[in-house]
Amino acid sequence: MSEISYLLFQSVLLVTFLAAAAYCVFFVGQKNKIRDVARVLLVSSGILQTLYIVSRYFLLGHAPITSQHETLVVFAWATSWAYLSFRWRYTVKNFGMFVSLLILLLLVLSALVSREVSELVPALQSWWLPVHAGVSLLGYGFLSLAFCGGLMYLLQERELKNKRFGYFFVRLPSLDALDQLNSHCLTTGFVFLTLGIVSGSLWARQAWGTYWQWDPKETWSLITWFIYLIQIHQRFTVGWRGKRAAVMAIFGFAAVAFTLWGVTYLLGGVHSYAR
């Protein structure tokens, strides 16, 4: 099993690299044939990631979502499938390049950290684990899409405001499309994030006897949640959009990243099971 798992991970890395490379080539050359190739590669990468996670499940005997390596892989997996599900409904020109590069980054990071199989801490031995962590990470996947969209928005908006039209002007989609992307992904991501926090809280009640205990990870989750809440609220009430929404999406993603890794390494707490 461990050999299959190893091979699967290597092929995930390879296929994702090829997908990202193909998207970059498409970005430069804008040849539709290459985009089709890139799409097929990214879907394959998504499928391989799923298989890898399944193989890891059999290897470990529990949901593979506890170690740093696993978290990164599941994060990449969530981003991939969030993108593919989004792509299925909306077309945003050249979005694929940004997303595939982010996925590649996550996977490369996951390759760098320890892939060792560790015993599950008793506190985590529960069916809440995949539900809580899975839903949270799926939310993060959508939020990372919003992050990519935010970056693209800032690039395109800069070209339009400065009136110096370079590389990105023709290749990036319209501001309106990017703003809509921001709105859709944030809303979806926020729903999953909320579900993640609620499920975590219910699990805490079961495991530790209290819904909330201000553990650093919990606190930071709440902060992240509020950042996104404010953003969504402002959009619906006073019409926060455009650049501000893009900056907030990037800022929110920074909070996500900190909650996911910063807290574990810097602040510790009951959530820090594996390093």
Next chain:
Amino acid sequence: MPGERIILLGVNHKTTPVEVREKMAISGGYEQPLAELKRIEGVRECYLLSTCNRVELLLVAEPGEQLIDNILAFLFGDRVQREKCLEYLYIYYDRDAVHHLFMVSASLDSMIVGEAQILGQLKEAYRHAAKLNCTGTLLNRLLHKAFSVAKRVRTETAIGSSAVSISYAAVQLAKKIFGNLKDKKVLLIGAGEMAELAAEHLVGQGVAEVVVANRTLARGVELAKRFHGRAVSFDELLGQLEQVDIIISSTGSPTIILRQADVRPVMRARRNRPLFFIDIAVPRDLDPDLNDMENVYLYDIDDLSSVVDMNRSEREREAVKAARIVDEMTLSFQRWMDGMSVTPTILALRRKADGICRSELEKTLPRLAALSGEEKQAIEVMLSAITAKMLHDPLVYLKSESCGGRDTSEAKINALRTIFGLGEDES
């Protein structure tokens, strides 16, 4: 016919000043000039293209002084001196003629490189020439190739995608801001010609509504009617800003008419939906500081010009690719012509048959005075059908050579020439 060549003669916007071109512009349709052209001695196939930027003739004929003189007379009459004419006129033969025709059809020889109009004009001209039976085997093939060159250039390069005009630039920017323009509204401040043109482009993209605000309401109403929009007075301007998305300003006002302070509350009312200001007035109508506001984009005439420049350089790059396609296609046409080494014999054969038909018709038709014009034509058609069918097999026999060796081809050509009595003087 041996000795016959493809000849392209013409004048265009590069070689000839407009004063000369307008003297020769072939007005009143193609029929009459084409008929005239056909009558010129030595011209077997002909085709004529006349647009405001160029007049070009494509002939299959035996070149010579006499022919050139006749053509000059046809083109210029006696309105321009002969020496002058020769100075303006360009003449290309065979390969160069083919190349030039392909350059024209690919829109690489146009005043605005890449504009799509020229292809339509070529097709129109060809339709007339074909209807009047001015074109034959060679020109039919050549012109169809010219159309496919145009098609390849259009699909394989981006030469037509970035038009170069201020109003196009405005549309392009609007699309990068709003994506779809279908549900967007346009406000024209002032009713200048440029604004009108830009609005026309936007309407072409399907904007929902055009509103016109003009100092004199009557002119505003008139313009609004053109776009099925509505006119408002100048005082309603700020109220309108809450509704519209794209503003094109072109008033003659010496001072700025919209300031940042005016627009700021509007943005609040719009819930930050983007506004795109286009200021094509000189001196400017709109406060340059508008561009510093979030979700507000302001472009003045200079900014738009820089977009136009960008599009232009993009086009030049694409033009290089297009030129390569033209070269490629010229070469392949050249090859086809070479492969048709049997063509002179075919042509001689056809001409002989046609000659016989014509002389027989000339003898017979006057004696059949009772026939109506239509019936006479039917007889002509019948005659040419008979000859075509008679010649079919000999021609197939001839053409079958081209895939075999050259040597037998030579022998067969000789055989055919002897049988049909196609004299040595013609080969």
